[in-house]
Amino acid sequence: MDDEDPIRLSAPAELPGEDTQAHRFGRAREAQATAVTEDYVELIDDLVTTGGEARPTDIARRLGVAHATAIKTIARLKRDGFAVSRPYRGVFLTEQGRELACRVRARHRLVVEVLTTLGVPEEVAEADAEGIEHFVSPATLAAFSAFLDRRDR
Amino acid sequence: MDDEDPIRLSAPAELPGEDTQAHRFGRAREAQATAVTEDYVELIDDLVTTGGEARPTDIARRLGVAHATAIKTIARLKRDGFAVSRPYRGVFLTEQGRELACRVRARHRLVVEVLTTLGVPEEVAEADAEGIEHFVSPATLAAFSAFLDRRDR
DNA sequence: TGCAAAATGAAGCATAGGCTACAAATTGCG
């Protein structure tokens, strides 16, 4: 059926269709647009669960951004219904925020586990996963899960 | 050795150190910052190789963005030494651009191959890889390569 | 050959997500 062309060193034998390619890039742009939100809700949920509260300063320090940046992003989270907060009180997730945090954390862990299973060193896996996680679709997550199950037993 | 805590449903037993976590997020932000550049040079190289030239309009259509957006991004590529172009002529990569395109393409392919090997459907793998690729470090790439070698034989 | 269509470029606008600098509120401690 597919007669493999000889491998070229510098370019694909054929490009995908324009629409197909545009769609792929569009999907990646959409995923990127939610990445920051996902990281914040996951972190806030972690902080609240382990320490009882999530202060803007702590959030900023853990993300490695200026506190003013964190505060502005938190304002967007509130605007979009993921969090609530009152002046000088910590930030808390809404039901919608907790739901997102839960999914995001599960996905993050699964990505890390797949990476380490493939032989990626723990710390590298954690670092790479911080970016990779946002682009892993449900179908890929399912495949990851099945792969780990297959391996475990 | 590592006495596993009982799995918690909603939060990690312990958070990573602040500095560690900040460093991971910072790495992801850096990778993100180069993602658009990487996609453009890979695409331009593909277009030039398969069609002899890369016109702004074609680039825009394949990326799914307005032509004005592509033109502005191309200006950045030129500013940063990855491409050259003269008015109304196609865009061409510099040596630096080709070098980047080559690395980026190899990485893209390796990511897709690993995903499909793990059981991710071809088209999903291509779509997810478009985002994932930008966050895969050299160490992870090496692990991916080793994994595929192991499997192939 | 001349003109309409297509491609290219420029300008202006918006949002996200960074930053620094400064102001105000809260906390905690001597």
Place this chain on the structure above:
DNA sequence: CGCAATTTGTAGCCTATGCTTCATTTTGCA
């Protein structure tokens, strides 16, 4: 208790990356 340190908030600035609109240049074809 009162003041200094910390935290929080605000304002203003920047770049990247989108967009639409309009002008200009090229191209292709009748």
